Structure formats: structure tokens, C-alpha cells
Amino acid sequence: MKITRIETFLVPPRWLFCRVETDEGHVGWGEPVVEGRAGSVRAAVGEIAELLVGADPLRIEDHWQVMTKGGFYRGGPVLASAVAGLDQALWDIAGKARGVPVHELLGGPVRDHVRAYAWIGGDEPGEIEDEARRQVEAGFTAVKMNASGRMSPIAGPGEIDEVIGRVAAVREALGPGRDVAVDFHGRVSYANARRLLPLLEPLTPLFVEEPVVPESMPQVRSLVEASNIPIALGERLYSRWDFLPAFQAGVAVAQPDLSHAGGISEVRRIAAQAEVFGALLAPHCPLGPISLASSLQVAFATPNFLIQEQSIGIHYNDGNELLDYLVDPSVFAFTDGRISRPTGPGLGIVVDEAAVREADKRGHTWRSPIWRYPDHSFAEW
Secondary structure (H helix, E strand, O other): OOEEEEEEEEEOOOEEEEEEEEOOOOEEEEOOOOOOOHHHHHHHHHHHHOOOOOOOOOOHHHHHHHHHHOOOOOOHHHHHHHHHHHHHHHHHHHHHHHOOEHHHHOOOOOOOEEEEEEEOOOOOOOOHHHHHHHHHHOOOOEEEEEOOOOOOOOOOHHHHHHHHHHHHHHHHHHOOOOEEEEEOOOOOOHHHHHHHHHHHHHHOOOOEEOOOOHHHHHHHHHHHHHOOOOEEEOOOOOOHHHHHHHHHOOOOEEOOEOOOOOHHHHHHHHHHHHHHOOOEEOOEOOOOHHHHHHHHHHHHOOOOEOOEEOOOOOOOOOOOOHHHHEOOHHHHOEEOOEEEOOOOOEOOOOEOHHHHHHHHHHOOOOOOOOOEOOOOOEOOO
């Protein structure tokens, strides 16, 4: 079997899909994208595709090594994301060629259901308490929220109280039997994170995510030591080498993104590395259906898995929902906040190719918002 063609599709609201075709009729799908830089990743996929066309798609590990190490310049979000999507597609082909889900090729399932959380926003106070109650009514046992919108580099009492009050309102809505995860999104300065973490302890968050930006990794250990709240990060880390300092600093929850961190092959290794340090895996996934399907295949085969992010209904999905690109959306049906193990071959989904090709005609130009502090200085995102 040989790879004969690789295509990419720019689909709304902000995603990039890739399609890998073989001479034996097997087709694999992947989702290589950096949000706001989909065009850059598309170009990178086109360049890397030159290494794959004409090759045996089942030599996944060999291809991963060549794609990641075959050039002088390596890593980073664009290249790692291009590799990630192609890697997903190769695993999809491998499962389809053998007639089994990918998790069977990763050693078999270690669970039959995966717990997931729902997003409820949190940038602005708004109706966040009502949003939390709606997710409880939908059956979810965990939600995630942004800690804040824009904050001063050193926040005053009012800003601090606003963050704590918002999380407290969600905790009240959820009750003691459900979880709230709080995402600082790297927006919070180190000084503010030091203040906020101890104050959030009585509200027992499941974890606090990205208390500082990845470039501030040397500060993470002191944040871990400043509070008993588990620290999570990793959506902007792209390899096991990037994750090693985080684990050494005491991060409790690793959040690699299957569309950024080298795909199924590398996230599987990051999960094993996390296990060595007693850390858990919670794949980052505010993206589309192929990224979610890939995340779930890893989750079902990973012993130290914690919880899965998913973006159904998230505010980014304006105009197009990830279920729009599936022939059978029921594969992502949630019951009591959990999703059942998919049994279909490959990634366990059937992509609606006609819908994807039609969406590519429209494309998208989604860009990340620019954040500034109240004094107009530039803020981390």
C-alpha cells in the first residue's frame, strides 16, 4: 500500500483538515492547525507531504521520525501541528486497514467511558452561573471557565475579588459533587497568580490551567509550591522535551493538544512520561471533530488519563459546529458527562467529505484576538 495524494481543507470556523489517500482505497483524516495560523500550517503540510507521497502509510513511526527530524529546523507550533495532523491521518489509515479502532493498536482499551468537561466561558461575569447550571442539566459533571478577562499586571482588591467571586458562583451552582477547572490562560501575571492561587483553594478547583505563559516555565515550580491546587498546562508545548521541565517543576496535569504536539504518536509518549512523574493526562481540544476523535483514541488507551476537553457549543464555533462535518454525529454523544468507547475502525468517525469540500470553498480567516491591559500595554493571551 502506498500514499498517492495528500490534500488540505480550510474549514470554518477556524480549522484545517488533511486527507491522506492510498492506492488501496483507504483514506485517513487529520486535523493539523494552529488557531489563527491555519494558512501557515497548510503550507507546512504541503512541504512535509513531499516526504510521504509514494511511501507505505503503515510505517507510522518511521514517518514520524522523518517528519520531525528530517530537517535542520525542528519543532515549534507550525511544524509540530503539521506533523500532528498527518500523524493522525496515518493512524486512521492503519486502523481502517486492519479493521480496528486506533486504541486497539495502542495496546487496547483501559476504560469503556471517558469523562469530559464543558466550557462555560468566564472572560466577563455575564451569566456564568446560569451557564454552569445549564451544563449540569445537560449531564456534565465538570466544567471549565476562564478565570478572568483583562487584568492589571498587579491587580487591585476589586479585580481579585471579582475572580474569586466568579469561581465561587460556579462552585455554588455545581455543588460539591461536580468539578470546576479554572483556566488562567496565561493572561494572569506571575504576581497575580501568586495571589490568586491560595485564595482559590477553598473552592477546590479540579485544576488551575496555564497560570503563566509557557515562556515563564522557571516560575512554575514556585506556583506549584504556593498552593495545594493541581497545576495544569501544556496546550502550547509541542514535544516530550518541552514537557520535561514542566513535570520536573511538579505540574500535576499534562494538556498536550493532539493537533499541536506531534499527533497520536507523540502525545502517547508524553502521557507515558507524565506517568513517570505521577502526572495525569487531560488532552487540550477546543478544536474540531478529527482532533477530538484522535484525543479520545489516546484517552481510551492511557492509564493515567484524567478528563477530556471538547468544544461542542463553545463560543468559537460561530456558524459551524464540529458535528457538521460528521456523517454520524452520535459518535460524540455524551451521557452523564461521559462518552462511550468508539468501536469504528481508525479514528472511529466518518468524515462527511462532501461537507468538508464545500466548506473549503468558503474557507476562513480566523485570527486570535489582541489582548491589552487596561493601561493599553500588551497582555499575554
